[in-house]
Amino acid sequence: MNETLAFLLEQIKSVIEFHPVILKGLGMTILVSLIGIVAGGLAGFALGIGRASSYKTLSFLIGAYTDIFRGTPVLVQLFVVFFILPQAGIELDSFSAGAIALSNITACFVSEIVASGLKAVPVGQLEAALSSGLTRLQRLRLIALPQATRLIVPSLAGQFVLLVKDSSVVSAIGLLDLTRSGWIVVQSIPNGLLVFSVVGLGYFLVCYPILNWSRALEKKH
Amino acid sequence: MIKFSGLDKWYGDHHVLRNIDLNVAKGEVVVVCGPSGSGKSTLIRCVNGLEQYQGGSLVVDGMPVDSGSPLRQLRMELGFVFQQFNLYPHKTALENVTLAPIHVRKLPRHEAIERGEALLRKVGLVDKFNAYPAQLSGGQQQRVAIARSLCMQPKIMLFDEPTSALDPEMINEVLDVMVALAKDGMTMIVVTHEMGFARKVADRVVFMDKGSIVEVSEPETFFNAPKNERTREFLSKILRH
């Protein structure tokens, strides 16, 4: 018993020695997630407005596009960006590929969130706005968006957590994120439970507070 | 001011409006009544383009109303009051009233506020400028809705069953505002079941059934000596109370 405990302590010390790699990985995870939520959030916002608009063709096209990405695994999408875009002449390193793929899928999910929020605004108010001569843009800006925002914001927080978790797939194309750092460490310290508990802890520290905040926001409504 | 000529409208196979001929002159108050499904709401919603029609023609204030016309211009001159009030819940009463004048008529803020406050006072809501719709009763909300439409200084006011969603004790406060408006000479089309209102201020009463105009008469004739059997039937049903 003492031997296993001593061995475990040795392993823990080794893991701690790997902290630069692990912290680098954590930093990369946070960075790529932030890029994803900002780029994806903005793009998704625009797409969502188009999706909720009364231009049927536009709405349909956006819906079809986002559906494809919501119906296929992130891993496959990542491979598509990383392996197929070079064929079109766009050479990408794993960071760019990861950022693009994550931003894209975030945009697709955010667009549905935004569209639902906008569609939830009662039709009567839009008719009242229409009847007093407000333009489409004014109806969106002054009436629909302020109310839709209340519904959209809690979902966005949840979406960020999903993004942080999905970002782990970039480890599959060699990008040094938190998951990959764990993978690297476990090659040297073959204690999977220990190493990936540390990895899990890293993700937990980022995601758990945001999850709670999102739950609190949802309760307010 | 408003001229329906042979207007026809279908919802799919359902013929909602049949060959409607109706003229409303400036300053006239026309009440439209009829059973559910008679097309009366659809009729009034055609006036400001909330509904489109397929046959015939509609001219409002000299401008033809069809899919090609610049409806925004027209809507600035038409006030529309909804059965469900449709106030903007995230804006105060005063903000609701001044929103369109500021953004559509491009009125300077302070002018809009002045006008808005005066109107809210006129409809009896002097201490509710900064209240949100959720803090107001149904009758108060509808009065704000009326003030909101009036703030655009429209030439014609359209009312789509303005009191049907109100508790009985609040109906009169809204009708009083509408009566005052009528007496001030506003051109009004009012879809309603409130026959007391019709008797008081209507110049003409229109009875619709199954999409057609069945009878148009002055209130006295309409209520005391209706010409059409269906009109008589309808009146007997609703005047019992």
Add this chain to the structure above:
Amino acid sequence: MNLSLNFRVIGETLPDFLTGLTATVTISLAAFVGALIVGVIACAMSLQTSRYLRAPAVAYIDVIRATPLLAQLYFLYFGLPSFGLMMPEIMVGVIALSLNSGAYVSEIVRSGILAIPRGQVEAGAASGMSYLQQMRLIILPQALRTMVSPLIGQAIVLVKDSSLLSLISVLELTRAGQTLAINRFMPVEGLVTTAVCYLIIYYGLKLMAHAWGRFDQVGAKR
């Protein structure tokens, strides 16, 4: 960019894709059943008054929800051998998927149960029903109806999640696509076929959700 697909190659490798597709479906089904079992148990525990039953369940759910599936998968893949538990990768994968989805199933079940108005439970108790009878006769029949839609949603997530098993050498759909992409230098054909297969499953599940939605409406009108 050469956008035309080499259908001949796709045709040749179709058997591999079908094997992969079957594997994905089997894995997803097995994991879904596993998730239902785990989820119901976890939910039942989380609803107990006793802290000793509730706390582990809540902790489990929170940890799963705040960490990525891939990290959980690697945790088991690299960690289970230390317990002397050697098992085929596919089993590790199914266990990881079951544990992961189980947490979300637990939340779905929980929402379904808590959505039943308290008054009905009180009516049942007032007529002398035991807790189990209340569950069986009043709460569950209604809760189950509301759970179907979100559970289908979780099934969709599960199918997509199963793609991660390709990273621990499990021969499923994504791996089949990767083989074509890497071994035969045809990433477009490989990945497009993979994507199409996933979309077939996706739209299939969506159709199920629609069909249930309409069925449910009919019931409500009665």
